[in-house]
Amino acid sequence: MRLSVDLAPQRKFGLTLINPVMTASGTFSNGIEYRKVFDTDRLGGIVSKGTTLRPRKGNAQFRTAETAAGMLNSIGFQNIGVRALVEQVAPVWASWRVPVAVNILGDTPGEYAELARTLDGVPGVAALELNISCPNLELGGMEYGVDCDAAAEVTAVCLRATQLPVIVKLTPNVTDIASIARAVESAGADAVCVANTLLGMAIDTHTRRPVLGRGFGGLSGPAVKPVILRQVYQVAGAVAIPIIASGGVMTGQDAVEYLMAGATAVQVGTATFTNPLAPLTVLNGLERWMQDSGEEDVRNLVGAARSIPAATHRLRTAAGS
Amino acid sequence: MKQVTARVLECRSLYRDTFVLWLEAPEIARRARPGQFVMLRCGEGYDPLLPRALSIYRVRDGDGGPELGLLLEVVGRGTDWLSRRVAGDTVALFGPLGHGFTVRSASTNLLLVGGGIGVAPLVWLADEEVARGRSITLLLGARSAAYLYPALLLPPEVELVTATDDGSAGHHGFVTQLLPRFAPWSDQIFACGPAPMFQAMTAPLRAVQYRKSCQVLLEQRMACGTGICYSCAVETRRHGMKLICKDGPRFELRDVYA
Numbered sequence: 001m002r003l004s005v006d007l008a009p010q011r012k013f014g015l016t017l018i019n020p021v022m023t024a025s026g027t028f029s030n031g032i033e034y035r036k037v038f039d040t041d042r043l044g045g046i047v048s049k050g051t052t053l054r055p056r057k058g059n060a061q062f063r064t065a066e067t068a069a070g071m072l073n074s075i076g077f078q079n080i081g082v083r084a085l086v087e088q089v090a091p092v093w094a095s096w097r098v099p100v101a102v103n104i105l106g107d108t109p110g111e112y113a114e115l116a117r118t119l120d121g122v123p124g125v126a127a128l129e130l131n132i133s134c135p136n137l138e139l140g141g142m143e144y145g146v147d148c149d150a151a152a153e154v155t156a157v158c159l160r161a162t163q164l165p166v167i168v169k170l171t172p173n174v175t176d177i178a179s180i181a182r183a184v185e186s187a188g189a190d191a192v193c194v195a196n197t198l199l200g201m202a203i204d205t206h207t208r209r210p211v212l213g214r215g216f217g218g219l220s221g222p223a224v225k226p227v228i229l230r231q232v233y234q235v236a237g238a239v240a241i242p243i244i245a246s247g248g249v250m251t252g253q254d255a256v257e258y259l260m261a262g263a264t265a266v267q268v269g270t271a272t273f274t275n276p277l278a279p280l281t282v283l284n285g286l287e288r289w290m291q292d293s294g295e296e297d298v299r300n301l302v303g304a305a306r307s308i309p310a311a312t313h314r315l316r317t318a319a320g321s
Numbered sequence: 322m323k324q325v326t327a328r329v330l331e332c333r334s335l336y337r338d339t340f341v342l343w344l345e346a347p348e349i350a351r352r353a354r355p356g357q358f359v360m361l362r363c364g365e366g367y368d369p370l371l372p373r374a375l376s377i378y379r380v381r382d383g384d385g386g387p388e389l390g391l392l393l394e395v396v397g398r399g400t401d402w403l404s405r406r407v408a409g410d411t412v413a414l415f416g417p418l419g420h421g422f423t424v425r426s427a428s429t430n431l432l433l434v435g436g437g438i439g440v441a442p443l444v445w446l447a448d449e450e451v452a453r454g455r456s457i458t459l460l461l462g463a464r465s466a467a468y469l470y471p472a473l474l475l476p477p478e479v480e481l482v483t484a485t486d487d488g489s490a491g492h493h494g495f496v497t498q499l500l501p502r503f504a505p506w507s508d509q510i511f512a513c514g515p516a517p518m519f520q521a522m523t524a525p526l527r528a529v530q531y532r533k534s535c536q537v538l539l540e541q542r543m544a545c546g547t548g549i550c551y552s553c554a555v556e557t558r559r560h561g562m563k564l565i566c567k568d569g570p571r572f573e574l575r576d577v578y579a
Binding site: 028034061063066273276 | 322324362367368369370371372413415541542543544545547548549550551552553554556562567
């Protein structure tokens, strides 16, 4: 059975994963904690916690709230900063077989470029994931992900600053995600990740206040899967570069659905909070599905459900009407 | 940390809204220490989604190895589901997690301070330290007499002093008002309860110039329990940002509360 996929096929050396199951940024810290829990080298890839130029303390409490079949988060990029990451964490990654992509976030295109430059050529860093989609910050984050030109500019400045493959993580909080995907593809992105969290909120009726300290937060978990599945399908109709799906993947079945919608790989995120072994559960489930279906190559699943050419168009019309 | 599906051995009401849940989870019970916690799934589907953090209440010997006891107060959907388990059901959990209490070898007199359901980890600590010959006083506060952990369930060697908000049992007022009387006697303090209780401990301890260790078990909304989600961050005074689940839940009171 062939499980390996390439997330940067246009590159000379590509970005080859031994299987399409990755961890999502912000749901696996920097991968070190779970080294003791399971053999993380079995995963296709790990994405680091969101990293900024300087260390950040993150947002005030409460930072999370459980919702129906999902959760809201407003962590606010508590992280050690890129320099400490390069000095203390990357050397650990360098001894692993599993490739690690660093999720980066800047306040300005210049900061994104500096982050990309700082991580260029660092042993242990296999790729960058540009976070232009975080809903939890005043500056930066989502504002670059909701505008085609800004998304393309951030992508372009990073590509100029590094030799690393660049994945752009898109926000689902837009009218037309396909146009943003097309813009970053034109700017040279190697792959897109669809998508970050959906902006949401929860209210505590007892205190008569929003639950989260910052009011709004990002919704994730099984509740968002139908929305993100639709967006993966739409993006797959708009770009040729690989798509990484991220949105409520809990089981191998979920992964198969995302691949069939057009994703080349999936990220497991919130599921890991409910079950520390979730990434392996997804991988095992995917393998079992392929065995049961007599499918030999995972790449045959990619886009397999895209049998209705007009679906993207029809969906857009429906959303606009 | 072990992820297991454990058989429920027993689940029964102990006192007002509070249940004890005994699980067959020897892999977790064997490694656990007082002050550590586990994360429990509260249902089989996706709703409620996140596991709940519960402090380990007691470990006892059973036929299949050590058994894991959890004390749970029904406060929402998750704990309600847990409270309705019956013997033979299974629940998914992982642990033990975090860093528990550390008792210094030179400490003879231990003062335990509990607020509400915060009594849970203190009971096990009392079990263990009484067995080692240490003197234990437990100051226990609750809303009213009905919400007080039953004295009969504690080792008889433990001195129990209670306080209730409504005066229906023990001292009429907050448990922290008992500190000036007992803190000077103790070699170490161990506390678990709501955040306002910890805050209210600082002034009386300062008043008696308490310079010894006062370890508290902090609580905060958690999604993962293992240091990957960064939900339960706390800013410490001397050690910067920490995660309650991974770096705690045990902290020195003075490192968190001024």
